[in-house]
Amino acid sequence: MKDDVQGHNSLDQAFIDRLHHVYGIDPSMAARLMEEFVIYCNQTVEEWVRSRHYHLQRQGYKNEVIYDIIALELKDRRFASEPLSIRQIRRLIYG
DSSP states (O other): OOBOTTSOBHHHHHHHHHHHHHHOOOHHHHHHHHHHHHHHHTOOHHHHHHHHHHHHHHTTOOHHHHHHHHHHHHTTSSSOOOOOOHHHHHHHHHO
8 A cells, every 4th residue: 555645554544534533633643543552452462561560560569469460451452362371471571
């Protein structure tokens, strides 16, 4: 697909236009929202686990609790993932 002047392909531009018309979102904000959504949805399991660990730590949770939260939340994520053990979660975070 050929990119338009804004660097978005026509499908992206159609989505941006829809956000603008349906929700009244400024087109530049709609483009930023779309880009953020794509980044969020394209995370790998490893990226999501590390990011979630970081955010939960910043909220003051201890690792033992964080591991349990991550294990529960993984089931509801969009990527296909077998359930991970606490040990596997720790290895994703710390290597």
